[in-house]
Amino acid sequence: MSKVGQQLYLSSSPHIHSGETTVKVMRAVLYSLVPACAVAVYFFGLSALLVLLLATVGCLATEAVCQRLMGQPVTIADGSAAITGVLLALNLPPTSPWWLTLLGAVIAIVIGKQVYGGLGSNPFNPALVARVVLLISFPVQMTTWSAPAPLGSGLDLVTTATPLGAWKNAVMLTGQAPVELQGGLTQYFLGNMPGCIGEVSALALLLGAAYLLYRRILTWHIPAAFVGSVVLLSGLFWLVNPAKYPSPVFHLLTGGLVLGAFYMATDMVTTPVSTRGMLVFGAGCGLLTVLIRLFGGYPEGVSFAILLMNAATPLIDRYLRPRTFGVQAGKG
């Protein structure tokens, strides 16, 4: 019988672990964004790549500086700042000037994340905080869109309007939807349309989301409720007046809806933890998105909708707790 002693570990149960770690989760999210980034670079060329790199490096550097200044251990290796950077880039126009991108990165990390206490403590999605601050502060740079110029096509990036923007302009001017929008739904689905870097290809985003679903990092609740409520509400308007309101499919495939529903609204930190809460959160996002798109001043409302619902998350968590086993519904 050999001697055992001070080399033993003692702890509370459980004594085994699934092996899943925060770093692995973050890494998987980054992997899942590769197709969307690749499509963006294909359509918008090096300028998109530059924005992606600048935003990511900017976020990592800002996080490192913040943590160093606050005397905390530097945790940029956990991947969360990198995700914020990539998501921020995906929410910027491909023609963003370098200073806009870097400013966004600093805003995302400082105002969106570190002032609240860093990873896990921020109430709002940091990338969206940055996007909205930039959108309000620099409306010209943030809404200068260019038509895709696929690599090798020899085309230059030409300034144009997003499908949602074109629709909004037409409605404002004539009260009617434009007779014909550039491109078609298939092109939108593939990503051949003007927009933010990450808004373009629903296909690439869904590919990444499928991987996250398979890895169980994403659950279906928020995206399903988000997309479902958008389809429902926009479908209602469309049925009433198809001459003025665009179809649900148009809503789904244009703008940041897929990016928002699968990546921005599913940020774990800023969304409810219970399944019922997630459904309400997603439905709220969808509702607000459609209302802002159809009746708001901005052509796109996904970011605002998600941020508003982020603010409602503590409330949702408080009032939509799961029913505890053995407690009858309605009794605490």
Add this chain to the structure above:
Amino acid sequence: MCAAHDRLTEMKLKTFAGGIHPPDNKQWSAHKAIEDCPLPAELIVPLAQHIGAPAVPCVAVGQQVFKGQEIGSAKGFVSVPVHAPTSGEVVAVENRPHPWGTSLPAIVIRADGEDCWSPELEPADPGELSPEEIVEKVRQAGVVGMGGAAFPAHVKMSPPPEKQIHTLIFNGVECEPYLTADHRMMLEEPERILQGVALLQFVLGVERVVIGIEANKPDAIALLTEMCAGTPVEVIPLEVKYPQGAEKQLIAAVAGREVPSGGLPMDIGVAVHNVSTAAAISDAILDGRPLIERICTVTGPAIREPKNLRIRIGTLLSHLVDACGGLAEEPGKIVLGGPMMGFTQLGFDVPATRGTSGLLLLRHEDVPLHPEGPCIRCARCVQACPMNLLPTTIGAYARRDLISEAAEYRALDCIECGSCGYVCPAAIPLVQAIRYGKAAILAKKRKA
């Protein structure tokens, strides 16, 4: 057996909501027949081995005792006596290291090697006994729940008259990874189990009797189903999911009802006993033998030869290790019980008790060591929690000493199954935090 397995995979198996799927690691010992552990020279029998008041010693140092003789008497209703696991001399009545982590009173017996049963113990004919007499014999035999909680069995057998029991469930789930003691007992000693089942059915006067077994034990399911054919006992295969064997989750799966929060199974007319408890009850009545031995799985990557051993209560863990060929490697963690709910030990110098269903030895590299990080609210713990709690919220409140908030989020409903801690990517010690909160809530209640 193969056909039985195919049928199980095709069926929609009963289960509960939530839970996790840890690797079951039962392959180490599932195929090993039960072996008798050699009798150690000295046995250390703790007086506290069950939930409730510890027993009081009723023998003196120097006294000769027979195997099965009472050496500690029960104190109060929720208490059971303890018995000499072999014949020999009482050499000490003093505090000894206990698996609960401290030194607690124990009776030390030096075996004389005769292993001679007490002449006072006599088998009984169950046909001549009334239910009350059976319950009393079970109490005298010191039978406790042998799934790990060690709650005195006679208390569960004597519900107050207003709580009529209509469903009796036997727990053959054994959902803890690594453990195979119940599995082997169901395969090798089904008669003992079924005799106990019949006795309990008679005592409680129930109509519906169910044996719940996880579908990863198709051989045991097939055997018991065959043996129960033509009897009112129904064998139900259950989905392989942890914690399927937790009392409340088992009832939910089998009976489709939830034990009310803060209540007992008897509140909804259900009683649950472990299959090995049924066997111990059978021994107590049919053979008149008290609970002095049990089956214990000694397993894990750090043991040379994993085994299912029949051990005497009071055997030191070091003796169990020796009986399994010694250590294969320096252990990193010594766990009494299973890896999800077992307790870590400081060494091998503590005795096995009635609740010791397993001894698990993990190597250093098996010990999860990643440092704790901040909660990213991924909600995995919420999805895993079989009690539908918000483990991360309760844990966070408990750690900040916000005790009434932890109570409001129903910390006391936590069954400490460990599912949340198993899935947490931030490696937050959720179970420990919630336990801390529960203790604080209970302390506050006592004060008030």
Add this chain to the structure above:
Amino acid sequence: MLAAILSLGFIGMIAAFALGLAAKKFAVEVDPRELAALESLPGVNCGACGFPGCAGYAKALVSGTVDLNLCPPGGADVVVKLARILGVEASAAAREIAVVVCQGDNRRAQVRYHYLGLEDCTAAQRIAGGPKTCPGGCLGLGSCQRSCPFDAIEMTADGLAVISREKCTGCRKCVAVCPRNVIRMTPYDATVHVLCNSHDKGAVVRKYCQVGCIGCHICQKTVPGAYKVDNFLATVVYEHSADADEAIAKCPTKCIRDFTTGYPDGSSLTPAVPEKPHAA
């Protein structure tokens, strides 16, 4: 522009009027003595008095049923002020401060297992009685530090709690939270302490700690009356501890320390200007 100014001004006036009216109508009578008492209390809401915060204590004081000297952080000054406000006689209790009676950090005292889990002494104590072999030693996980409302406790790099004599107000929060009872209340004027909390026999203590009291009685023999040894552990008899420092050099395990000459090794705290205990 003008319309905006006028309309906003009008709204403002109405609101001000309504507020003024409400303030008059719903005014709550507060005993002026209660306000004065609350003002003289330190306002840290530490709870040492046993009431919910300073306001709770002030309220209780005015009701006249509680002692004036229940506020250790306030010290003598506050007692004098409260006595004046309430018009009663009262004397301050002698100032007491908390001392961690252990020097066995993770370098000098044996740790019997690797603890994994919550950074909390009470939680660690539940795992087989805590990782430190010594049953009374400081676990070093900082529960007392987190409980201290005055930031008076330092955790050394090797896991030992050290309490600043200057910052400690004697609120006893740390005493209540420590699962090993290794924090004791001592008179502020007594600066010499035996820093050990183990009642084990000398031979046992030597096995697990380099700086534990082994119960050798040398201190007691050197300065009769200033020390007593009870169950293998020496303690200072604070009423007669004037010359207790003479035994420091004689202690074989160096577990007696004068806090005016230095805090336990590893601490970054520095003693204030050495002061001789003035007449008690």
